[in-house]
Amino acid sequence: MNHSRPAALLWTRQVARDAFHQRFAEPYIARHARAGQFVHLLPGTRHLFRRALSVYATDAKAGTFDVLHQVLGEGTRCLSQLKKGQTVDALGPLGNQFPVPDSGRRAVLVGGGLGMAPLRLFALELNQKLPKRSPRKNALERTPILLLGARTGSLAIAPFELSGIGIRASWASDDGSRGFHGTVVALLADQIADGRILPEQSVVYGCGPEPMMAALANLCAQHQLPCWVSLERSMPCGYGVCMGCVIRSKTGTGYETFRRVCRDGPVFDSAQIVF
Amino acid sequence: MPKTTAPAPDLQVSIAGVTFATPIWTASGTAGTGEEIEQWCDPEKLGAMVTKSVSLKPRSGHPYPRTVETAGGMLNCIGLQNKGIEAFITDELPRLQRMPTRAVINIVGESIEEYVQLARRLNDVDGVDCLELNLSCPNVARGIDQGSDPMWVSQCVHDVRSATRLPLFVKTTPNTNDIVSLARAAADNGADAISAINTLVGMAINHNTFKPRLSNITGGLSGPAIKPVALAAVYKIARAVKIPVIGIGGIMTGTDAAEFLIAGASAVQVGTALFRNPTAPIQIAGELALYLRAKGIPRVSDLVGRLAV
Ligand SMILES: Cc1cc2nc3c(=O)[nH]c(=O)nc-3n(C[C@H](O)[C@H](O)[C@H](O)COP(=O)(O)OP(=O)(O)OC[C@H]3O[C@@H](n4cnc5c(N)ncnc54)[C@H](O)[C@@H]3O)c2cc1C
Ligand SMILES: Cc1cc2nc3c(=O)[nH]c(=O)nc-3n(C[C@H](O)[C@H](O)[C@H](O)COP(=O)(O)O)c2cc1C
Ligand code: FES
Numbered sequence: 001m002n003h004s005r006p007a008a009l010l011w012t013r014q015v016a017r018d019a020f021h022q023r024f025a026e027p028y029i030a031r032h033a034r035a036g037q038f039v040h041l042l043p044g045t046r047h048l049f050r051r052a053l054s055v056y057a058t059d060a061k062a063g064t065f066d067v068l069h070q071v072l073g074e075g076t077r078c079l080s081q082l083k084k085g086q087t088v089d090a091l092g093p094l095g096n097q098f099p100v101p102d103s104g105r106r107a108v109l110v111g112g113g114l115g116m117a118p119l120r121l122f123a124l125e126l127n128q129k130l131p132k133r134s135p136r137k138n139a140l141e142r143t144p145i146l147l148l149g150a151r152t153g154s155l156a157i158a159p160f161e162l163s164g165i166g167i168r169a170s171w172a173s174d175d176g177s178r179g180f181h182g183t184v185v186a187l188l189a190d191q192i193a194d195g196r197i198l199p200e201q202s203v204v205y206g207c208g209p210e211p212m213m214a215a216l217a218n219l220c221a222q223h224q225l226p227c228w229v230s231l232e233r234s235m236p237c238g239y240g241v242c243m244g245c246v247i248r249s250k251t252g253t254g255y256e257t258f259r260r261v262c263r264d265g266p267v268f269d270s271a272q273i274v275f
Numbered sequence: 276m277p278k279t280t281a282p283a284p285d286l287q288v289s290i291a292g293v294t295f296a297t298p299i300w301t302a303s304g305t306a307g308t309g310e311e312i313e314q315w316c317d318p319e320k321l322g323a324m325v326t327k328s329v330s331l332k333p334r335s336g337h338p339y340p341r342t343v344e345t346a347g348g349m350l351n352c353i354g355l356q357n358k359g360i361e362a363f364i365t366d367e368l369p370r371l372q373r374m375p376t377r378a379v380i381n382i383v384g385e386s387i388e389e390y391v392q393l394a395r396r397l398n399d400v401d402g403v404d405c406l407e408l409n410l411s412c413p414n415v416a417r418g419i420d421q422g423s424d425p426m427w428v429s430q431c432v433h434d435v436r437s438a439t440r441l442p443l444f445v446k447t448t449p450n451t452n453d454i455v456s457l458a459r460a461a462a463d464n465g466a467d468a469i470s471a472i473n474t475l476v477g478m479a480i481n482h483n484t485f486k487p488r489l490s491n492i493t494g495g496l497s498g499p500a501i502k503p504v505a506l507a508a509v510y511k512i513a514r515a516v517k518i519p520v521i522g523i524g525g526i527m528t529g530t531d532a533a534e535f536l537i538a539g540a541s542a543v544q545v546g547t548a549l550f551r552n553p554t555a556p557i558q559i560a561g562e563l564a565l566y567l568r569a570k571g572i573p574r575v576s577d578l579v580g581r582l583a584v
Contacts, residue, residue, distance in 0.1 A: 002314050003554050048498060048551060049344055091553070236342050236349060237550040239315070241307040243327075243353045244342035254333030255358035263311070 005029070006087040007041070010064060012080065015157045018071040019114065020080045021056070027063035029055070029092050035122035036230060036267045039067065039092035040238035043078035051075040052235045052262075054118040054207070055093060057161070068117040068157070094238050095266045098122045098228060100129065101203045105226075107144040108197055110216055112184055112208025113155070116148055118230055119207055120159035123167050143167060145197065149184025149208070153177035184208070185215045192223055199223040206230070210275065217270035227270040233261040248274040284567035285574040286560060288322070288542050290519045291442035291467035293404055295377050295542060297322040298575055299532060299560040302523050302546030303381035303409060303446070304328060304353065308367040309374055315553035320560060323377035325544055326367070328409045330382070331389050333359035343479045343488040348498030348525070349547060350477050352491035355383055360396055372402030379444065383409040387431045394439040406441045408432070410457075411448040411473040423451035428460040436465035444521060446470035447512075449501075454508050455515045462516040470521040470544065471508045475501055498547040499525040506538050513539025513580060527555070529562020536578040 007026035015021050029039060033055040040050040057066035071077050082088065098118070101107045107126055109119040123144045130142055146169040150156040156171055156178050171179030172187040180187040188204070191197040206216045207230040220227035233245035240263030249259050250272050259265065286297040300323040306312045308326045318324070336356025343350050358366065360382075371378040380403050384390040390408060397403050410422030410431065421427045432445055445461035447454055449472040458469045474495025479488040487493075505524025513520045522540030526532050527548045535543045548555040563575065572578055 001317055001554070004552065042551065047344075048347070048349060048547070050551065234340065234342060236344075236351075237553070239553055240311045241305060241553075242342065242351070242550055243304075243336065243356050244351065246336070246339050246341065246356075248338065254335060255356060255362070257335035258338075258356060 004042075004089050004091045007039075007065075007090040008087045009082045009084055011084060012082065015068070016155050019068070019155075019157060020071070021066060021068050021160070022079070022082075023057075023064050023066045024088070024090070025064050026090055029065045029090060030058050030063045031060045033058050033065055033093035034097040035125050036098040036118050037093035037095045038238075038266065039065065039090050040094055040235065041067075041079065041091075042089040043075045047075055047078075049236055050091060050238060051079070052094075052232070052238055054230070055121060056117040057121060057124075068114055070114050091238060095262060096264075098205050098230075098267050100126065105201055105203045106142055108188070108202050108204045109144055109146045110149075110184055110188055110204055110206045110208075111147070112149045112212040113151070114157070115206070115208030115212075115230070116157065116159055117207070119146065119205060120162060122205060123159070123162055124165070127165055127167060146170070147172065147184050147187050147191070149173065149187065149212075150178065151175070183212065183215070185212060185219055188216070189219055192225075199225040204228070206270070213270070214275035217273065217275065220270060228267050229270045229273070230266045231261050231268060231273070232266070235262050238262045250274050282573070284564050284572065286564060288576055290521075290541055291405065293377065293442055295322040296320065297560045297563075298536065298540075298542035299556045299563065300377075300379065300521075300542060300544045301325050301549065301556055302544035303407065305546035305549045308363070309371050309378075310367075312553070313370075313374060316557050318374040318376040320557050321376045322542060322556070322560070323379050323404070324371065324374065325379040325407060326371070326381055327357055328355050328381045328383040329357050329360055329363045329393070330355060330384065331360055331392060333357065333362065338490045340488060340490055341494075343494075345477070345479055345496065346500065348496055348500030349550075350479055350489060350494035350496055351474070352489045352494035354491065360393055364396070364400055368400060368402045377404040378402055379405045379407050381407040381409050381446070387427075387434050390431055391434050391438045394435045394441070398439045398441060403441060405444055405467075406435075406439060407444040407446055407470055408435060409446050409473070411446065411450070420448060420450055422448045423457070425453075425456040425460040428457050429464050432461045432464040432466050442467045444468045444470050446473055448473050449504060449508055450476050455511050458512040458516050458520075462518050466518060468519040468521055468541070469512055469516060470523060471512055472501070472505045472524050475504065497525070499527060501525050502531065506534060509535055509540050510538040510582065526559065529559050529564075529566050532559055532563050533566050533578060536575065537581050539580045539582070541576070541579055
């Protein structure tokens with residue numbers, strides 16, 4: 001039988017205004033979590049419900065997992081104020097994973113704000129799948145491309161440890177203070193237009209605010225580019241029993257009009273979703 | 276640790292001739308149809324699996340947002356999303372039949388005729404231990420909660436009773452000024468037990484946007500916030516009818532469950548607690564056993580209706 005487990009806080013780092021990177025010791029989640037999956041944390045006894053956070057990093061050997069979160073309300077504030085050694089009750093890993101690209105297609109990871117969290121883990125997973133000594137050209141073709149967006153440069157959080165393995169992010173900021181001036185979806189459009197990203201040889205993975213996911217889905221549809229998006233919903237249970245966390249499906253009817261983000265997702269083929 | 280010699284308290288209960296391993300069951304709509312729960316709860320230690328309401332035709336339910344956290348509880352307007360009786364029978368019943376726990380199938384209709392059809396259909400298949408009627412479905416055409424009308428409840432329970440041999444539990448709505456009359460109407464027409472309570476109508480508003488927080492504007496309140504209301508309902512119903520009462524509402528711990536039994540319930544269902552903790556029914560059963568041992572009560576059935584007044 002599966003069950004929830006206590007996860008002990010190892011450390012907290014403030015990475016931007018109201019944004020925190022935290023590492024927890026919990027070996028089961030550390031061993032089993034894959035990119036795209038989330039943990040459901042109970043921040044304090046005052047809360048009836050858990051809070052869903054994407055898994056940002058794992059270390060199976062050390063038995064730790066990381067989350068990256070923005071303080072939004074009471075739940076995330078409680079989390080950010082945990083002291084070293086204190087535990088939260090953790091359920092997980094939950095949800096599905098980002099599917100690996102079909103052969104001949106390169107992963108283009110498009111993250112908005114904290115949406116970068118699951119993409120960072122996915123980039124690492126993909127990188128580990130690359131053959132170690134394959135011909136340089138081939139390997140390069142398959143190294144994931146990472147496009148990240150932030151409202152402004154000061155809120156841009158660099159995904160930790162990725163530059164060390166040769167994956168560098170291109171940045172977009174709404175005010176032009178860092179990288180491309182515009183949204184990260186506009187940056188993707190720009191790179192498609194100038195031929196740096198070839199739709200027929202790419203597959204897009206997106207995570208970020210829903211309006212951004214909708215714009216991303218739209219752009220990809222125009223270019224017939226396969227696109228997977230990770231979605232967020234308020235999640236009373238997180239494991240599929242309450243039917244609260246639903247998203248409208250384009251193809252489903254009757255019972256399948258609404259799909260559960262926690263269990264049928266959080267990663268969906270964007271062509272199947274009504275935003 | 277000192278070895279205890281007292282035997283583990285006996286948690287088994289019997290309702291309408293059916294035995295249940297424990298008096299702690301899942302509540303309809305909070306445990307799906309078993310597929311998820313069997314990964315978290317050992318079915319042998321679960322008193323019963325009460326399934327999500329199933330209707331004649333598939334139902335899509337209401338759009339998002341369907342839930343909101345409130346002080347000590349939550350509101351939901353899921354809208355009875357389910358795959359309909361035929362798909363339920365082919366996809367879900369085989370697993371429920373295999374699971375070593377009792378399967379209580381909760382049905383919902385928009386008319387008495389629909390309840391009767393559902394009951395008939397389930398009468399013909401294997402794997403159903405008991406039926407639970409969810410009488411809290413608002414009648415779309417008439418625009419009222421027909422389940423709050425004792426006359427309608429009488430007719431509905433009477434007709435379903437004639438259509439099925441299965442043990443029949445009737446789940447009453449608390450959205451009435453007289454839940455006891457509803458329970459009496461059900462008991463007088465052949466119900467084997469009363470399940471109480473379903474959710475209380477409630478609402479939440481975002482004061483910044485002026486918008487309701489639920490897509491359907493109003494929803495049903497559940498969780499610890501409704502426990503006092505549920506306890507009072509169970510207490511009153513248990514005094515008014517001769518059939519067993521199944522207590523529901525805000526049960527989070529073993530002592531919460533004990534309080535419902537003391538008020539007169541023969542078993543309880545755990546709903547919202549499952550969202551916070553998928554192993555809640557098993558934990559609650561364990562806590563109830565500890566409580567009974569501490570009180571020196573050998574059988575859980577000895578606790579039923581022990582209110583000291
Ligand atoms: C699969 C998934 C992965 C997520 N990953 C991350 C992540 O890596 N980093 C991060 O910062 N945030 C992430 N979120 C969003 C995060 O769950 C919410 O920000 C958080 O629940 C807010 O809780 P709160 O108590 O601080 O805020 P409040 O606004 O006080 O929360 C009130 C209620 O609304 C719910 N809620 C509010 N906003 C959201 C939202 N956007 N998504 C889901 N529930 C919400 C809360 O769970 C709670 O029940 C993720 C959400 C999901 C569903
Ligand atoms: C999300 C949700 C869905 C529910 N769906 C149903 C349902 O389909 N049929 C039903 O009879 N009751 C349904 N209920 C009511 C519960 O079975 C239970 O009566 C109520 O929630 C009170 O118990 P609790 O406080 O332990 O949750 C639902 C409750 C919730 C919270
Ligand atoms: S959060 Fe309960 S079904 Fe998804």
